[in-house]
Amino acid sequence: MTAVASPPRPSRTRRVLSFLKRALIAELRVYSSIGRAIARRPAVEPGGTGIGYHRPVLTVLIIFIVLSAVEIPIFDLIVHPWPGIRIAVLILGIWGLTWMLGLLCAMLLRPHAVGPSGIRVRSGLEVDVAIPWSAIASVEIAKRVDEPKSPRVTDGPDGGEYAERMQDETNILIELERPTPIRLPGLAPRGGEHQVTRVRLWADDPRAFLAAARPFLLDA
Structure with a gap:
């Protein structure tokens, strides 16, 4: 596949905004995700099923959180003689730890969701792509490994393809009935609205994903 042709580059002001x-x-979702974790309320609609995507990176993320927590008292001891610096470093350390905890909670409490309204493809704090059942032709297990740093949206002979990978891998393929608009975070060419006919994603349990989708596909 070749990358989708890039539209004109947005102005500097638009990029900054x-x-x-x-x-x-992202900052708001850090705190809302922690709140969801405390309340044990995953972002899955009633009658839906959440399918995680965090398993390949969970260990690394936990290690980063532990290191962030350990760094706080260490740096506090180092800058202890300077109260102003000490307070600033303490605030920064707590903010960084909170952010990492929020990211972990987002990955756990904002999973891919298969429900009555369709499929929601998610990743971390930002990505939340909704695909209604009326646009979905089929869902199947299809593992694929792409080249590192491949773009999320590519163009092929049958139309655009959106891939939400985990460590360059996907294992679910969603074929769409027709070109369907999706919206990604940020500005074009990598963000913004794209027309796609296929969606690929990584699910920790692809068989559970397929089982959750099957009843809705049969009713569609």
């Missing part, structure tokens, strides 16, 4: 908007949304 887009970055600030994304940063604000």
Whole structure:
């Protein structure tokens, strides 16, 4: 596949505003995800099933969280003689630890979701792509490994393809009935709206994903 042709590059002002908007949304979702974890309320609609995608990176993420927690008292001891610096370092350390915990909670509490309204493809704090059942032709298990740093959206002979990978891998293929718009975080060419006819994603349990989708496909 070849990458989709790039539209004109957005202006610097638009890029800055887009970055600030994304940063604000990510920050808010850090705290909302922690709140969901405390309340044990995953972002899955009633009658739906959540399918995780975090397993390949869970160990690494936990290691980063532990290291972030250990760093706080170590740096506090180092800068103890300077109260101003000590307070700033303490605030930064707590914020960083909170952010990492929020990311972990987002991955656990904002899974891929298969429900009455369709399939929601998710990743971390930002990605949440909704695909209604009316646009879905089929769902199947199909493992594929792409080249590192491959773009999320590519163009092929049958139309655009969106891939939400985990460590360059996907194992679920969703064929769409027709070109369907999806919206990704950020500005074009990598973000914004794209027309796609196929969606690929990674699910920790692809058989559970397929089992959750099958009743809705039969009713469609």
